[in-house]
Amino acid sequence: MKLENNEIKDTVLDLQPLTYIMERNGFVLAGQWDYERVTYDLKVNSPEKNITYYIRVSGYAVEGDVDSGKAVIKLLTPLLGKHHYPHGxxxxxxxxxxxNIIDKADRVLSNVDNQLKQFIEEEAN
Known part of the structure; x- marks a missing residue:
């Protein structure tokens, strides 16, 4: 499900501060990157038995290579996913x-969005 109640889509930011902000908000980059793309996931537990949700924020390099740690990333529309064991x-x-899961995702992404904007604004000054 696309999560569009935020302005994360089309945000452009260097990889290192982006990763710092995402990790500060509980997202994990792990090994989910390649030379051109990054994917940050946040696990959202549910009271439902055997159900886990994930908030995903992905982006792609508009400059540099992700593996070098020196890339500029443009973010895509965040997604909300539901894990189906064992399929994915x-x-x-x-x-x-x-x-309640949608509301939580919106709150988390609003916080991320605000931190991204704050960082970009501080860098511009």
Whole structure:
């Protein structure tokens, strides 16, 4: 499910401060990168048995290589996914996401969005 109640999409930022902000908000980069793309995931536990949700923020390098640690990343629209054991995470609208999970995702992404804007503003001054 696309999470569009934020202005994260099209944000452009250096990889290192981006990763710092994302990790500060609980997101994990782990090994989910290649030379051109990054993917940050935040696990959201659910009271539902055997159900886990993930907030995903992805981006791609507009300059440099991700593996070098010196890339400029442009972010895409964040996603909300539902993990189906053992098949993986599905991000489609038809997954039927509970409103409390959507609300939590919106709060987390609003916080990330504010921190990204603050960093960009400070860098500009």
């Amino acid at each position: 995470v599905e991000y489609g609208e038809e997954e039927g996401f509970p409103q």
